[in-house]
């Protein structure tokens with residue numbers, strides 16, 4: 225197999241912590257695949273470092289080669305000596321983003337409640353959004369408010385199914401899962417043909433709708449399915465289950481997408 229970059233979201237994509245069932249053998253097969261020497265594994269997640277390490281330990285996930293954490297605002301290289309923060313990325317996205325001013329500007333929105341301190345980042349402000357508050361309308365109001373104040377930020381809105389509460393991340397406009405993946409591809413020298421992304425929810429949409437080949441796992445939320453609409457299977461594959469007798473949810477969906485885009489990997493997986 226040729227050198228490949230596999231980028232996967234964690235919650236409800238690789239980590240089976242949604243309401244749907246996981247195929248029993250899926251994660252074990254994913255672990256075998258991730259150990260292939262030609263594969264560089266990237267975790268792309270809203271989680272911060274300690275929550276990622278906790279997830280790795282709790283679910284027995286393979287050690288990644290790179291981690292894009294805090295919804296694209298932090299990149300780490302993982303080596304035998306530990307986690308190394310990619311400072312050039314932090315410097316790049318940190319320009320022109322006055323964190324405290326933005327936090328103050330957003331205090332007028334009473335539906336927003338600041339998340340716990342350990343969920344905040346140097347380049348990320350995270351809020352809970354009261355259940356029942358109209359997501360898109362509120363996001364539009366916030367975007368307008370920040371724009372009028374001259375703040376270049378991007379808003380990442382998602383829903384925590386378990387807690388049924390809205391989650392909002394406010395990031396520098398230059399920081400996103402997509403830009404972070406592009407930065408990594410460029411720095412580590414991978415083209416789109418040798419890169420694949422897997423995700424499930426709203427904060428994966430920028431990558432799912434980009435030119436980077438992507439897979440939407442079968443357990444994805446309906447609004448994300450709708451949002452990706454009729455994108456051609458050459459760039460976006462929606463897992464449907466049935467691959468190697470697995471259901472297409474979580475790791476099974478990632479592997480189904482891997483097989484769709486990378487025939488050599490399909491051959492390898494079928495030989496397990």
Ligand SMILES: [Mg+2]
Nearest residue numbers: 233235236424
């Ligand atoms: Mg997810």
